[in-house]
Amino acid sequence: MLTAVLIPLIFAFFVPFISKYKQKVHTGVFVLIIPLGIFLYFIQFIGKDFAPFIHEYSWIPSLGINFDFYLDGLSLLFVLLISGIGTLVVLYSIFYLDTSEKLSHFYVYLLMFMSAMLGVILSDNVFVLYTFWELTSISSFLLIGYWHHRERSRYGAQKSMLITIFGGLSMLGGLIFLSVITNTTSIRAMINSMDEILNSNYLPLIMVLILLGAFTKSAQFPFHIWLPDAMEAPTPVSAYLHSATMVKAGIYLVARFSPIFHAYEWFFITVSLIGIVTLVWASYMAVRQTDLKAILAFSTVSQLGMIMAMLGFGTEAAVFAAVFHILNHATFKGSLFMIAGIIDHETGTRDIRKLGGLLTFMPMSATLALFGTFSMAGVPLPFLNGFYSKELFFESTTHLNITSNTFAATFADIIPYLAVFGSIFTFVYSMYFFFGVFMGQKKLDLLPKKPHEAPLGMLLSPIVLVLGVIIIGLFPNIVNGTLLTHAAKSINGNVDYHAIQFWHGLKPAFLMSLAVVGIGTILFLTIKKWRKIYSVIPGKLSFNELYDKTIDITDRYAKRITNFYMTGSLKLYMSIILGAIIAFSFLIMVTTDGFSHITFNDLADVEWIDITVIIVMALAAICTIFVNNKLSLIIITGIVGFGISILFVIFRAPDLALTQLVVETVSMALFLLAYYHLPELRKRNETITTSASNAILSLGIGTIITMVGIAAHSSDWFETISDYFVETAYSLGGGHNIVNVILVDMRGLDTLFEITVLGIAALAIYALIKVRKNKEAE
Incomplete structure (x- = not known):
């Protein structure tokens, strides 16, 4: 499974080289192999006797961070959506994106996102999950801002990143709390330790932090505002990220952790309330939009709210309906996004006010849109999969028996009415989309291009998705026992296999569907009369x-x-830094009673040679204030540095002495090499206040650092770590030089990141030099 997760990311490194031949063969043809291969690999796990698969790969075992991948019914459903829809999106992009575009950038970002989503879905380790989670935010930022020359694309990309990263950091806090309480980083182990979590005083905080991550990623109210602006991305991105994958990551998170929180009544209240409010508000706002992708964006938000609400209900029927709708939504919404892209591609606009009567020009697209919109609307027809899951949603709202909390019980009673209200507007915006584009009066004079049907290659992907809508509608049980029931069992272990049927009799759920269609039809036919309500x-x-x-x-x-x-003043910068060190160190020493630990009993004896070296260094440091000659200043400064080297020798630290000696020698050589370019020294006429502040800073920093050092040396709060390094340097690091072992092995990651920082700084310097040379050449 590690290979499946990382292979898109690995292949992304080769895309720029492949893209050089895009004029001969579209880059997407090569990329298509990756998601298709992943889909074909995972489809073998579908079956009635499906059992979870666990693969463990060691990464940082000392911190409990490993690539532990867990494939059960829930993760299998999402993996098939990510790879299956990903295959169709890449196929669609081959015909949608021209070779004049920066295809290497697009497919690198897309493959990066695919790897990130697979990592999120399959990770059992919470910190690995978080790593991939943030990678989805970064890669989606790049995809949304793909057309970075457009101001709205940059705005949408930034907006999505700020909101989802905020949620991701909140989620990280919740995951840290869970790992500390349960003493594990495994999600499965956390679920087994749910009693410890439910009895924790931090339970409300943990739930809020994790739900913030889920709500921001899945665009739940009031964090939904980033999704409509993300529609500035190319249509393949919208069809992939914003209908089937990224926005479902929050849904997956709630589903995966719901076994921990389902017994906590505030989980039901919070998730159900946010989900229902999102459904109602987004479906209401969708009718207000005029851009086709904006309509679909708000419809996506409303559908995600419905799924989120069902996961909040937590009942067997609701969980199964949520899983079913995750699959159905991916089919009809993915196809509709692609149809919106086709309309934009073939007419030059997505403004529904300029569209109309396109049925005669684009019959195939109209037919596909008909199935997609009517399925999204939940029209009661046996060949539309959307009706089945919408019906199950209504049924789940009528079986919420909440008695433990008065507010929860009252809220549960009004949920069916809110569900119907939101679904009515779902019906309205679905009809608004289809009839507003394909029926009615033709407006050819308003179109930038003469409309015509899209090429077959561009229609292939939506055709496959619409076939999914029809096949699942006609034969819903082909995905029930083999996939949906297993996925639902992963969330709620009590879910058993029940055959999905179109007709359930005249039950409340069916009557609710009839009310939606009836009232929705009336509202759609009178839309011009009541639409002014949006101004209020x-x-x-x-x-x-x-x-x-x-x-x-x-x-x-x-x-x-x-x-x-x-201000450009190095003196001011140093004053702020030193002042902050003094203030915070003093505050910590006071609050932790650190000054009481300052004792001089166990300090080393001071020898005359120590005093001599220190006096020389102090005199040299004082002389730097009064010297006006650059060469003299360089030499005197070097005395201070070489004096430190001598102290290291006296204290028997030859490694540090040699390092300091080399650094000081190189520094002096660099100063002398740049001697000609150094500014002339000039005496500043400083006021008494400035001189006093300088003296206070100097004495303060020296005093506080000395006190902190003595307090640390005198305290016995912890065992000294030096003994550990002495004992384990050879056994763990294989070296007798303890300092080298610490730097290279025991603190290897620190050293690696330090080198990385230096490398990044070097690249930045090189870029600045190159920019300057280019400007000079101009």
Whole structure:
């Protein structure tokens, strides 16, 4: 499974080289092999006797961080969606994206995202899951901002990253709490230790932190505002990220952790409430939109809210309905996004006000859209899979027997009405999409291009998805016992196999569906009469406006603060740094009673040679204040550095002495090499206040560092770590030089990141030099 997760990422390294031949063969043809191969590999796990598979790969075992991949019914469903829809999206992109585009960038980002999503779904280790989780945010940022020359694309990419990264960091806090409480990093082990979690005082905080990660990623109210702006991405990205994969990551997170929280009543209240509110608000707002992808964006938000609500219900029927709708939504919504892209591609616009009567020009696209929109609307027809899961959703809302909490019980009673209300607007925006584009009056004079049917290659992917809509609608049980029941069991172990049927009799769920179709039809036919309500609700109020003002205020005050201290004065910078060190160190020493640990009993004896070296260094440091000659200043500064080397020798630290000696020698040589370019020294006329502040900073930093050092040396809170290094340097690191073993082995990651930072700095310097040379050449 590790290979399946990483192979898209590995293949991404070769895409730039393959893309050089894009004029002969479209880059997507080669990329298509990757998701198709993954899909064919995982499809073998579908079966009635499906059992979980566990693969473990060691990474950082000392921290409990390993590549532990777990494949059960839930993760299998998502893996098949990621790879299956991914295959169709790549196939669609071959015909949608012209070879003049930067295809290497697009497919690198897409493969990076695919690896990240597979990692999220299959990871059993919470910290590996978080790593892949944030990689989805980064790769989606790159995909949304693919057309970076467009201001709206950059805006949408930034918005999605800020909101989802905020949620991801919140989720990390919750995962850390879980790992500390359960003493494990395995999700399966955490589920087995749910009693410890439920009895923890931090349970409400843990739930909120994890749900923040899920709600932001799955665009739940009020974090839904990033998804419509993400529609600036190319249509293949919208069809992949925003209908079948990324936005479902939050759904997956709630589903995976729901066995831990399902017994906590506030989990039901929070998840169900947010889900239902998201369903109602997004479906209501979808009718207000005029851009086809914006309509689909809000419809996606509403459908995700419905799934989230069902996971909050937590009943057997609700969990099964949620799993079923995850599959159905991917089929009809993926096809509709592709149809929207085709309309844009063949007419030059996505503005529904300029569209109409396209049935005669694009009959095939219209037919595909008909199945997709009517399935999304939940129209009661046996060949539309959306109706089945919508019916199961209604049924689950009528069987919520909550008695433990008065508020929860009251809320459970009104959920069916909210579900119907949201579904009515789902029906309206579905009809609005189809009839507004393909029926009615032709507006050819408003179109940038004369409309015509898309080429067959572009239609292949939506055809496959619509066939999925029809086949699942006609034969729903072919995916039931082999996939859906197993997925539902992974969430709620009590779910048993029950045959899916179109007709259940005149039960409340069917009557709710009839009410949706009836009232929805009336509202759609009278849409022009009541649509003015949007000028009242929400009117001028907008979460987007709140987001924009927050970002604007943050930027403004950040600039003010930055401009206050970024004056170009190195003296000011050092004063701020030293002042902060003094203030925070003093505060910590006071709050932890650190000053009481300062004792001079066990300090080493001071020899005359120590005093001599220190006096010479102190005199040299004082002389730097009064010297006006550059050469003299370089030499005197070197005395201080070489004096430290001598102290290291006296204290029997030859490695540090040699290192300091080399660094000081090289520093002096560099100063002398750059001697000609050094600025002339000039005497500043400093005020008494400035001199006093300099003296306070100098004495303060020296005093506080000395006190902290003595307090640390005198305290016995912890066992000394030096004994551990002495005992294990050879057995663990294989070396007798303890310092080298610490740097290379025991602190290898620190050393690696230090080198990485230096490498990045070197690249930045090289880029600046190159930019300057290019400007000079111009």
